[in-house]
Amino acid sequence: MNKSLLPKVILISGTPGVGKTTISDLLRKQGYQVLSLNEFILANGLFFGLDLSRDSVIVDEEILQSKLLEEIKCFSDLLFIEGHNAELVPSNSIDSAFVLRCNSGILRERLESSRDYSKNKIEENINAEIMDECLLAIKYHHSSTKVFEIDTTTLTPHAIVNKILNYITEKI
Ligand SMILES: Nc1ncnc2c1ncn2[C@@H]1O[C@H](COP(=O)(O)OP(=O)(O)O)[C@@H](O)[C@H]1O
Ligand SMILES: [Mg+2]
Secondary structure, three states: OOHHHOOEEEEEEOOOOOOHHHHHHHHHHOOOEEEEHHHHHHHOOOEEEEEOOOOEEEEOHHHHHHHHHHHHOOOOOEEEEEOOOHHHOOHHHEEEEEEEEOOHHHHHHHHHHHOOOOHHHHHHHHHHHHOOHHHHHHHHHOOOOEEEEEEOOOOOHHHHHHHHHHHHHHHO
């Protein structure tokens, strides 16, 4: 398919708890199209099963990529795709990527107050943030994509959305 007919896809990644869903809700309120990768995976049954030791689903990456390419064609102009595993979106459709970051102490507070996660899962996520896992995954899978990090520790969700939109509208 002609790439010019596809929407510009902007990834929003980051460790669970950094604020992807919060930011996505604000973007939707402003009229932007946002696809949640987790919801897409669950709604389409694109997983093999559960990894009980990690309390997470095992994604069928190959089928996910082909289904995503079909889905992306249904959108126009601009499409945000959010998920801690946003690196799984096929490269040829991506314009740029934002990785939300957070201080590990504040991230722990956010996870403890908003999630029903086990202690192990909270620690696993904090370690993932400290080890730059989401950032490295995006850079590894999409080496030619522009990647921006936003430290959300002291920013309000509105300020984060404004940063993202400022970048995008300047570039369009
Ligand atoms: N910029 C922010 N400042 C303070 N708290 C935030 C911010 N963004 C999100 N939160 C809070 O952190 C928690 C996790 O946010 P959420 O959007 O669910 O993260 P994610 O989708 O990345 O897992 C929620 O309780 C949310 O209200
Ligand atoms: Mg979320």
